[in-house]
């Protein structure tokens with residue numbers, strides 16, 4: 001595996017770092033308190049990002065990338081480059097990253113299962129809005145009040161009625177759910193069939209019977225919108241069934257669609273966690289450097305630097321797992337186990353880094369200040385061990401892969 005970043009990747013990292021340091025971090029606490037990222041900033045960010053992207057990058061971002069799948073001989077760099085960008089932006093403010101316009105978590109299921117027409121239509125809607133200078137999002141609606149980790153337990157239903165599907169159910173904690181132009185919604189055609197009954201639809205904003213419930217007031221990532229979505233006799237045209245009916249002749253296409261999303265997004269979420277963890281680690285390191293070098297008992301200084309060394313080591317190790325999971329995706333290798341390992345390790349390392357950074361800084365670490373964001377990062381990081389599969393669920397996925405030859409496991 002290549003460890004060196006290309007010149008382009010280094011430039012991306014350095015540019016985002018400067019933007020994060022001088023533009024995003026100074027407004028981080030205010031965005032957190034106001035529960036939003038300013039639209040003007042998002043607009044500026046999108047036009048800057050588009051100006052830096054080649055036509056190929058743009059096509060890939062909107063799901064129109066190369067037809068040929070990546071391989072060891074012809075690797076892609078998309079996944080690895082995305083990780084570098086994600087870590088750097090999350091280092092500045094993770095909510096900003098979640099608020100960035102684009103297909104978001106709705107992109108991977110459309111890329112994995114959508115027909116050519118569906119890709120063109122739904123990525124096109126976002127691309128066209130983008131070209132008009134408007135902000136547009138896609139979203140991913142899987143979780144329900146009684147089905148989070150246990151995806152097979154979703155209770156939303158769908159039934160065919162002429163040339164339409166009628167969907168009923170309730171989705172919760174959906175990132176950008178209220179503002180999205182469309183949401184990929186999972187429902188069951190027969191609750192007795194478990195995963196085999198799952199179907200994935202694209203539901204467009206404004207569809208009759210599709211409404212937004214409450215917007216959550218959260219512990220962290222408070223500038224990112226998390227919404228409840230309600231589907232009451234929501235009628236969508238049959239063309240909105242992702243992949244078309246034939247795609248579901250194979251037993252569990254709907255469920256596999258949900259899972260493939262995670263293979264693509266877990267390393268990305270891991271990188272975001274690493275960005276927050278690294279921010280906390282660096283803050284504590286600088287505090288120790290400033291305060292303890294001179295005039296403090298040397299034993300205490302040693303105890304602190306040993307903790308810092310462990311924080312640094314855990315973050316670096318998790319980053320290697322994350323790069324590996326992304327590398328495997330870039331060369332077209334199945335990476336479900338590695339994606340879960342990276343997410344489990346990065347979230348744990350970053351949660352630990354945030355807790356220890358506060359302990360190292362003492363009471364000062366708990367105070368809200370524009371130039372000292374430890375308490376915010378402490379609030380932001382916890383959800384990284386919960387969404388996209390909790391830490392326990394990642395370990396279940398990993399162990400299932402380790403014992404995949406035992407059918408009864």
Ligand SMILES: Cc1cc2nc3c(=O)[nH]c(=O)nc-3n(C[C@H](O)[C@H](O)[C@H](O)COP(=O)(O)OP(=O)(O)OC[C@H]3O[C@@H](n4cnc5c(N)ncnc54)[C@H](O)[C@@H]3O)c2cc1C
Nearest residue numbers: 140141142143148149173174175386387388389390392393
């Ligand atoms: C900020 C935020 C944004 C989100 N965005 C989205 C989104 O865009 N789209 C979407 O669909 N969802 C989204 N979610 C939902 C998220 O994916 C779920 O919260 C997550 O999957 C966990 O489900 P749950 O909250 O129902 O917890 P539960 O599944 O009820 O888990 C509760 C506890 O039980 C444990 N547990 C469950 N099953 C097992 C098992 N088999 N073995 C061991 N322990 C287990 C868990 O680890 C956890 O500790 C978001 C959540 C948050 C907080």
